[in-house]
Amino acid sequence: MSLSKSKYCRGITCPKMLWLDVNNPEVGTEINNEAVFENGKKAGELAKKLFGENIDIPFSEDLSLMLDKTNEVIENNENAIITEASFCFDNNFCSVDILKKKGNSYEIYEVKSSTKVKDIYIEDISYQYYVLTKLEMNVEKACVVYINSFYERNGDLDLNSLFNIEDVTEIAKSKYYEIEKNINSLNNILSNKKEPNNPISKNCISPYECPYFAYCTSSLEKPNIFDLKRLRSTSKFKLFNEGIVSLPDLKNSGIEEKVRVELGYKDKKEDLINKESIKGFLNTLSYPLYFLDFETFQEVIPSLDKQRPYEQVPFQYSLHYIENDELKHKEFLAYPGVDPRRTLAEKLCEDIPMDVCSLAYNMNFEKSVIKRLANIYPDLKKHLMNIHDNMKDLMVPFYNMDYYNGKMAGSYSIKYVLPALFPDDPDLDYHNLEEVHNGSEAMNAYFMMQDLSGKELDSLRNNLLKYCKLDTYAMVKILEKLKEVE
Ligand code: SF4
8 A cells, every 4th residue: 555644645745755754764863743642642532532432443554454344344334433444545545533424424534633723634634535535435524623722621521622623525625636646646756766856845844844854955065044043944945945055145135133143153262242231131130039940731631620732731840049149949849640730829929929020031931821820810810920020031131142152053042051151060961960851851750750659759859850940040040140241
């Protein structure tokens, strides 16, 4: 069998991607899609319950077993909901997430864990519609089932509110001949021994991050516009299409000033320092000064009341503060298995008094978490919004390039800024931490704690605390560095 729905979607995105998947996957780099995959699995399992009792076609490496089982179920049931029903027409295989059989008519449903219907999902279900129609099945409806981002859990999950269903039957019908043409063309490409020569384009990053980007750009002069951090991807591909590739090509291209600085300071040893602007930023701060950082988790299927899909749910914070010239520290880390938010919100109000100045690095994140807590707990709203309103962003001087050096490589992320400012300080090196080195590892560690006890639990908890503490300690040290230039 030469094509499946995922191969078809990759092939129409870029034929070369499909060809490399089949003929030379070793040249690709690993893309971590684990979270997307897990969310898809969870949403898929739950969406099956939307339609009531169903018959599942078990997955098998031997696709003919899935086809036979599907046939058997269809033949023996006048009406049925079948999950993973599998079909093949002329070597074009597809498994339908949810198939509704009503006598001689069918409805097909493709389930996605995304919160919107992307164009590629319509291509996906249109391919399924094509395969089933070719098999002379009467497909009355083709729909995409996706997550309603506005759903807020309240008690038991309300599946009809959690999922949105969009009917795309007419679009699927209209694509019938286009799909036939695409299938023929992809089959020709796959039967060819020669690698296709598709140019790089925005398809290299959307709808999938292509694993072959390094391979496909390996012949470009280094460094090139794709190495710039301050340039949006859309601008990079636009420039690329205009023939602007190497860094010298960028001259007179009308790109932003910030990219010029990034270019100019790429190999320079000295720092770029705008004293007046840094002074201006420091003058906005007042003491006692609090440095706050949250760790959060996200779930596609909300497990807590008043939680929305993919909402950032805080479970931990670290808080350094400078009071009377003395550096102090407080922290909070919830135990898993309980809703961490109320206790965290109360503790935060205890730890940060009203009307004090606080700092976060990329404060939009911390502010959005606090604002959501304030909406969930009206009795704490006044205090929480006071913290929210008095927060300043330590990222600003770096975002504005008021303090910049080449080691930041164009980035203003703390993960670049910190080692650029303190290259030889082992106490400020995230690599020296154990088990937890970044936000996604922190989220996984929080969930893992649920299955641990005793020393193992203590050790992981300790490592989580150390990680978050380093986030705020790093902010303290970065502020010290800014003060040195005053
Ligand atoms: S990097 Fe771009 S051009 Fe290369 S295979 Fe992927 S999508 Fe195609």
